[in-house]
Amino acid sequence: MSETLLKVDNLGITFGGLKAVQKVNMHLDRGELIGLIGPNGAGKTTTFNMLTGVYTPTEGAIVFNGTSIAGLDPYKVTRGGISRTFQNIRLFKELSVLDNVKVANHGLAKHNLLSSIFRLPTHFKGEAKMERESLSFLKIFGLDIYKDELAKNLPYGMQRRLEIARALAAGPRLLLLDEPAAGMNPQETRDLMELIAFIRKEFDLTILLIEHDMHLVMGICERIYVLDHGQLIADGTPTEIRNNPKVIEAYLGEEVTE
Amino acid sequence: MKKSKVFWGYIVLALVIYAVVQLLINSGTVNFYYENMLITICINIMLAVSLHLVIGITGQFSIGHAGFMAIGAYLSAIGTMKLEMPFITAILLGAVVAALAGLLVGIPSLRLKGDYLAIATLGFAEIIRIVFLNIDYVGGAAGLQIMRQSSWGYAFFAVVITILVIANFTKSRHGRACIAIREDEIAADAMGINTTYYKVVAFVIGSFFAGVAGAVYAHNFYIIQPTTFGFLKSFDILILVVLGGLGSLSGSVLAAIFLTVVTTYLQGFPETRMIIYSLVLIIVMLYRPTGLLGTKEITDVFKFGKKGGSKL
Numbered sequence A: 001m002s003e004t005l006l007k008v009d010n011l012g013i014t015f016g017g018l019k020a021v022q023k024v025n026m027h028l029d030r031g032e033l034i035g036l037i038g039p040n041g042a043g044k045t046t047t048f049n050m051l052t053g054v055y056t057p058t059e060g061a062i063v064f065n066g067t068s069i070a071g072l073d074p075y076k077v078t079r080g081g082i083s084r085t086f087q088n089i090r091l092f093k094e095l096s097v098l099d100n101v102k103v104a105n106h107g108l109a110k111h112n113l114l115s116s117i118f119r120l121p122t123h124f125k126g127e128a129k130m131e132r133e134s135l136s137f138l139k140i141f142g143l144d145i146y147k148d149e150l151a152k153n154l155p156y157g158m159q160r161r162l163e164i165a166r167a168l169a170a171g172p173r174l175l176l177l178d179e180p181a182a183g184m185n186p187q188e189t190r191d192l193m194e195l196i197a198f199i200r201k202e203f204d205l206t207i208l209l210i211e212h213d214m215h216l217v218m219g220i221c222e223r224i225y226v227l228d229h230g231q232l233i234a235d236g237t238p239t240e241i242r243n244n245p246k247v248i249e250a251y252l253g254e255e256v257t258e
Numbered sequence B: 001m002k003k004s005k006v007f008w009g010y011i012v013l014a015l016v017i018y019a020v021v022q023l024l025i026n027s028g029t030v031n032f033y034y035e036n037m038l039i040t041i042c043i044n045i046m047l048a049v050s051l052h053l054v055i056g057i058t059g060q061f062s063i064g065h066a067g068f069m070a071i072g073a074y075l076s077a078i079g080t081m082k083l084e085m086p087f088i089t090a091i092l093l094g095a096v097v098a099a100l101a102g103l104l105v106g107i108p109s110l111r112l113k114g115d116y117l118a119i120a121t122l123g124f125a126e127i128i129r130i131v132f133l134n135i136d137y138v139g140g141a142a143g144l145q146i147m148r149q150s151s152w153g154y155a156f157f158a159v160v161i162t163i164l165v166i167a168n169f170t171k172s173r174h175g176r177a178c179i180a181i182r183e184d185e186i187a188a189d190a191m192g193i194n195t196t197y198y199k200v201v202a203f204v205i206g207s208f209f210a211g212v213a214g215a216v217y218a219h220n221f222y223i224i225q226p227t228t229f230g231f232l233k234s235f236d237i238l239i240l241v242v243l244g245g246l247g248s249l250s251g252s253v254l255a256a257i258f259l260t261v262v263t264t265y266l267q268g269f270p271e272t273r274m275i276i277y278s279l280v281l282i283i284v285m286l287y288r289p290t291g292l293l294g295t296k297e298i299t300d301v302f303k304f305g306k307k308g309g310s311k312l
């Protein structure tokens, strides 16, 4: 029944002598919601950057849906079905909220350059479809009321939501969320987690979630990978992770148990 | 299909403007001096709007736009004077070769992140100028004699086509991709935009219309010389785009009209012209650092009901 969507083998990257990530093995089955946790600087974002083509790994393999994607250009990875959000929000600030989502929807549209320049019927059809789809993503995140607002003018929590809406508009099968709740208050965070659970079902997504808040990850993820100093130190169900001495040690000083 | 109606509305408006001015020219109300000024305005609008696509929309800093204009001017002149082509064909020849040159300069320099394009275009424009300076076939430093063939009609339809193509491009998923690159290249890439492709496309379209402008320019006078297309010319075009507001097409158009009129009236006083140019720039930078219109379009001003400023 379970089908592997992403397989990461012995993944590693070195920055001028510094081994930021090494020997990471992961596998994600279709439909799973998996957590990736670890202290600051553990290499979580760097792992995302390798999965999405921003960095080319210095060792190891990444196989997505049966094909190797390590070192592919980011846009090709995205077209292939992996999209992401950024820990430090990277919206298109001077574009409207709707246009932010439309940009991500670009890869799913078909009307070509000439049809747009000569305003052929395919252009109008294609743009209308983009508008419809983008609006529907905004609705899911309660952002449709802001559609004409510039992205930079959105309240912080809404910017985080827009990041996810935008990633979703690229039509991914695997969604990578890098600390999507960072800086949100508890209520906003709870709402967001419900939304994540909802889009996962609605769009038949597989999700890999980086989150700093352990409670939160434990609450919604089926399995969790723990990174520390660039290496995987544990993986397992939330209960296993909660009782793992290595994890407790890595998070020394932070409360691990409820 | 409301949006296609807007499109045809603009076409009709353009035809009316053309006809009215042509009537005024025919009746002698607009004399040769003013017709010439109108043609120069059209040329400068084409230069400004084509560079606006590269800098204002795609965020790629090009400072050698006069190089592509030179190619359009010289190649079209070779077409009409040496190969006895019809003017229209010669314009196309100049534009296509300018676009190919854009492709040649753009592909290597736009693949890299960072401001390699600025250096590449600066060097390219100088090389082009020196090449024409040293080719006897096109008259070298003395220049190339040309039969005047540009007219209000040619200039106006060239500018209308330039604006239509670039506006249509901008208001589509393709232009949105370019703006995304301007806003955040890494995020654009991560959202599935082939950034190199769109940077090159914008640059090639920009080069094409700089070539058209060059062709109309070349045939509006009796001679073209390499010195016309030096760095100062590139700089003049850059000023139009910055003054109009980076990212605003109508801003570029307004700036081109405004500065052409100023320049025409100050033709006899080149020093005064430079002083006024500098003053205008300083004042704009002090009071409106984002240019006359910022990233807004003149049409936004009339959309009171709508919130925000989607300039797509």
Ligand SMILES: Nc1ncnc2c1ncn2[C@@H]1O[C@H](COP(=O)(O)OP(=O)(O)O)[C@@H](O)[C@H]1O
Pocket (backbone or CB within 6 Å): A015, A018, A020, A038, A039, A040, A041, A042, A043, A044, A045, A046, A047
């Ligand atoms: N481009 C880079 N050059 C050098 N070092 C980097 C680069 N990217 C990440 N690192 C280093 O990799 C380590 C892991 O960082 P990161 O993946 O951002 O951690 P986190 O788990 O908090 O997301 C850090 O020590 C960081 O300094």
Ligand SMILES: [Mg+2]
Pocket (backbone or CB within 6 Å): A044, A045, A046, A087
């Ligand atoms: Mg991080």
